[in-house]
Amino acid sequence: MAKQIDHKAALDVQLVAASQAGDMLAFEELVARHRDKIYARAFSMMRNEEDAIDLSQEAWVKAWQRLKQFQGDSSFATWMTLIVINLCLDQLRRQKRTRAESIEQLDEELGGVERQMPVVATNPSEGLERSELRKRIDKAMNQLSYEHRTVLILHEFEEMEYKQIAKVMNCSIGTVMSRLFYARRRLASLLQSLKKEQQS
Amino acid sequence: MPLKPTSKPSRWHFLVLLLGLGLGLLQVVAASVPVETHVQAVLVWGTDEAKPAGKALKEVDAKLREKLGKIFKWQNYFEVSRKNAGVSASKPQTLKLSEECSVAIKILPENLAEVKLLSKGKTITRRHSLAKADALVLGGDDKNNTAWFVVLNFN
Amino acid sequence: MNTELKLQAMVDGELDARDMREVEALLAQDARHAALLQELKWTKSAIAGNEVELALPETREFYWSKISRSIEAEARKAAAAAPAERAWWLKLLYPATGLAAMVAVMFVVSGGRTTDGSDSENVPEDVNAVSFRSESEKMSVVYVADENGNFSPVSEEVKNAPEADK
Numbered sequence: 001m002a003k004q005i006d007h008k009a010a011l012d013v014q015l016v017a018a019s020q021a022g023d024m025l026a027f028e029e030l031v032a033r034h035r036d037k038i039y040a041r042a043f044s045m046m047r048n049e050e051d052a053i054d055l056s057q058e059a060w061v062k063a064w065q066r067l068k069q070f071q072g073d074s075s076f077a078t079w080m081t082l083i084v085i086n087l088c089l090d091q092l093r094r095q096k097r098t099r100a101e102s103i104e105q106l107d108e109e110l111g112g113v114e115r116q117m118p119v120v121a122t123n124p125s126e127g128l129e130r131s132e133l134r135k136r137i138d139k140a141m142n143q144l145s146y147e148h149r150t151v152l153i154l155h156e157f158e159e160m161e162y163k164q165i166a167k168v169m170n171c172s173i174g175t176v177m178s179r180l181f182y183a184r185r186r187l188a189s190l191l192q193s194l195k196k197e198q199q200s
Numbered sequence: 201m202p203l204k205p206t207s208k209p210s211r212w213h214f215l216v217l218l219l220g221l222g223l224g225l226l227q228v229v230a231a232s233v234p235v236e237t238h239v240q241a242v243l244v245w246g247t248d249e250a251k252p253a254g255k256a257l258k259e260v261d262a263k264l265r266e267k268l269g270k271i272f273k274w275q276n277y278f279e280v281s282r283k284n285a286g287v288s289a290s291k292p293q294t295l296k297l298s299e300e301c302s303v304a305i306k307i308l309p310e311n312l313a314e315v316k317l318l319s320k321g322k323t324i325t326r327r328h329s330l331a332k333a334d335a336l337v338l339g340g341d342d343k344n345n346t347a348w349f350v351v352l353n354f355n
Numbered sequence: 356m357n358t359e360l361k362l363q364a365m366v367d368g369e370l371d372a373r374d375m376r377e378v379e380a381l382l383a384q385d386a387r388h389a390a391l392l393q394e395l396k397w398t399k400s401a402i403a404g405n406e407v408e409l410a411l412p413e414t415r416e417f418y419w420s421k422i423s424r425s426i427e428a429e430a431r432k433a434a435a436a437a438p439a440e441r442a443w444w445l446k447l448l449y450p451a452t453g454l455a456a457m458v459a460v461m462f463v464v465s466g467g468r469t470t471d472g473s474d475s476e477n478v479p480e481d482v483n484a485v486s487f488r489s490e491s492e493k494m495s496v497v498y499v500a501d502e503n504g505n506f507s508p509v510s511e512e513v514k515n516a517p518e519a520d521k
Contacts, residue, residue, distance in 0.1 A: 031422060032415050053412075064422075134408075178360070271494065319507065320506065327476070328495060335494045338499070
């Protein structure tokens with residue numbers, strides 16, 4: 001008979017092992033521990049509460065079904081994050097096929113416009129309180145297309161390398177680099193505009 | 201002609217007979233004592249909006265607000281209507297909570313209540329155990345990120 | 356890889372040694388690229404660790420109830436997809452059910468009660484419902500998710516009431 005574990009006190013690795021053996025309560029504890037992070041990642045990509053809730057739940061269901069495949073190569077949190085990112089990307093691709101694109105978005109896709117943006121001469125984050133900076137970054141990221149926002153999220157927040165991002169986004173490393181370059185330049189420009197707005 | 205001797209009833213026959221008699225007695229007892237259950241049904245609207253002016257909506261009582269607030273995400277809960285009734289196995293009741301909705305309650309054997317929520321031609325049926333002192337809450341999404349709840353208390 | 360992307364790769368630590376030397380030489384002479392490099396560095400350091408923190412806007416029980424229901428539904432689908440495997444189960448199920456029925460009758464006769472009866476619900480096909488019990492609030496909940504909000508006992512008059520004066 002499997003040893004009963006104290007779910008609240010157990011480490012993630014113990015809860016994963018128990019869940020893999022069919023302990024649903026252990027899995028519920030994992031959900032409780034990581035639900036905010038997984039939801040937040042889904043929201044950062046989808047920018048919509050309802051979609052983020054639905055996709056994060058779908059991610060947990062998929063995780064339960066695929067638990068036996070989790071070998072501990074990465075942390076459980078990282079593994080879960082990848083599941084929800086992939087679900088979000090699938091959903092965003094489906095939405096893109098049915099959504100009309102704005103001219104701005106087409107400019108982003110075609111590329112080249114980032115080379116025409118003037119270089120930001122002063123640090124746009126200087127002197128800002130952390131909470132204010134976070135709000136501005138969030139507001140600026142909301143104005144990027146999903147491809148550019150995703151590459152920024154994966155590189156800056158999930159700390160993935162170019163090669164990993166290319167695999168997740170199913171594109172070339174060159175595309176990852178171009179998108180990241182555009183996203184950063186656009187973000188710098190947006191943060192600069194927000195700073196000017198506040199000062200005026 | 202001599203009578204053929206009957207075979208002696210076995211122990212098992214007696215047990216089956218006792219079982220049958222016991223079951224029958226139980227049913228007679230149960231049927232003869234009508235137990236009335238008091239039901240209170242409250243129709244609630246959950247929303248993040250502030251109370252609409254000019255409408256006869258009051259906030260639910262603090263206790264219900266606390267319970268709903270701990271389970272669901274909305275900021276405000278307004279009572280739309282409230283009905284009370286006594287229900288028993290021989291006396292089912294239908295409570296009209298709004299123009300579009302009524303809830304039909306029937307007491308079933310095994311300490312169960314059957315609750316049917318009828319709204320816009322659709323029915324949600326729930327068999328609810330009365331063994332625990334739980335309230336029964338039927339709820340669902342509504343437009344514009346609001347929600348509806350029918351809170352039933354049995355005692 | 357063009358020069359601008361090499362600058363970015365340098366900031367990200369993804370530039371090889373040969374390209375690194377080339378870029379460093381360029382930066383020594385080209386003020387525009389030096390300014391661009393600075394912008395990229397500022398942007399990177401501004402973003403790092405500055406993601407907005409968000410909490411899931413649903414209670415633990417409610418969120419988990421939907422997940423566990425989906426897991427059960429998926430398991431039922433998988434089981435339904437393999438009917439041949441269940442045949443031998445059924446053979447065991449019949450006598451087991453008969454035994455359970457006998458035990459139940461004996462229990463009733465002896466005056467005992469089943470613990471809390473059998474809660475169950477029936478909902479229209481075009482709505483999804485989750486049900487769960489909150490031990491702390493002593494509430495049994497059946498929550499219906501009708502995507503368009505079409506199933507509602509609350510009248511339109513209540514929902515369309517004008518907003519309060521702000």
